[in-house]
Amino acid sequence: MNADDDLGVRRVGIMGGTFDPIHHGHLVAASEVADNFALDEVVFVPTGNPWQKDRREVSPAEDRYLMTVIATASNPRFHVSRVDIDREGPTYTVDTLRDIRAMYGPKTQLFFITGADALQRILSWKDTDQMFELAHFVAVTRPGFTLRTDHLPADAVSMIQVPAMAISSTDCRTRVAADKPVWYLVPDGVVQYIAKRHLYRVA
Numbered sequence: 504m505n506a507d508d509d510l511g512v513r514r515v516g517i518m519g520g521t522f523d524p525i526h527h528g529h530l531v532a533a534s535e536v537a538d539n540f541a542l543d544e545v546v547f548v549p550t551g552n553p554w555q556k557d558r559r560e561v562s563p564a565e566d567r568y569l570m571t572v573i574a575t576a577s578n579p580r581f582h583v584s585r586v587d588i589d590r591e592g593p594t595y596t597v598d599t600l601r602d603i604r605a606m607y608g609p610k611t612q613l614f615f616i617t618g619a620d621a622l623q624r625i626l627s628w629k630d631t632d633q634m635f636e637l638a639h640f641v642a643v644t645r646p647g648f649t650l651r652t653d654h655l656p657a658d659a660v661s662m663i664q665v666p667a668m669a670i671s672s673t674d675c676r677t678r679v680a681a682d683k684p685v686w687y688l689v690p691d692g693v694v695q696y697i698a699k700r701h702l703y704r705v706a
């Protein structure tokens with residue numbers, strides 16, 4: 504138990520991502536941050552309209568949402584929120600944080616989890632000053648990317664080292680398209696969901 508528990512403050516992690524598909528890199532990142540920051544829970548938030556991704560490549564939101572539900576179902580501290588997929592327009596993290604805060608109430612401390620690659624682009628996101636006021640940002644290491652925070656306000660971001668998972672959603676999609684396996688890169692249920700819905704097949 505930490506000091507915040509005594510005051511009734513709930514520590515909630517937010518793992519935002521396009522999750523097309525969700526893979527073990529996402530799950531390890533969330534689990535490691537939950538452990539390091541004594542989080543009560545982590546809410547996975549699939550994007551609605553990820554405006555910085557190439558839209559042609561993004562699968563329907565309901566497929567990405569369901570894969571996220573399947574991947575997180577076995578962990579009692581992992582949850583999935585529809586706030587970003589149910590909101591119209593481009594997905595901005597400042598809106599995600601406002602919506603989650605409204606749902607959880609003022610006695611909540613929010614921790615937004617992000618990989619090293621996303622952190623490099625974070626100053627191009629919308630309303631970053633407000634974003635940094637709404638949550639503490641936790642950046643995790645990712646193979647192939649340098650984790651640095653010298654361009655960001657010192658007290659807004661923490662960095663942690665997580666076990667290296669050289670997995671990306673892009674690589675998973677490419678593998679499925681080439682008829683190569685994604686077993687053990689993504690949870691078993693997600694492998695089966697991809698096959699059932701014929702996701703990432705070229706024809």
Ligand SMILES: Nc1ncnc2c1ncn2[C@@H]1O[C@H](COP(=O)(O)OP(=O)(O)OP(=O)(O)O)[C@@H](O)[C@H]1O
Binds near residue numbers: 529616643668670671
């Ligand atoms: N292997 C990984 N290790 C650590 N963090 C990761 C890893 N993969 C993704 N992340 C982080 O998870 C968040 C969501 O990532 P996203 O859903 O875009 O997956 P992705 O693998 O980067 O996708 P894509 O290859 O389609 O760009 C981002 O903050 C990203 O930096």
Ligand SMILES: O=C(O)c1ccc[n+]([C@@H]2O[C@H](COP(=O)([O-])O)[C@@H](O)[C@H]2O)c1
Binds near residue numbers: 520522550554594621
């Ligand atoms: O707020 C923004 O402008 C913004 C711009 C790009 C990405 N994000 C968020 O960063 C998270 C990871 O995004 P992505 O595109 O790497 O899957 C996800 O929660 C996005 O909503 C947020």
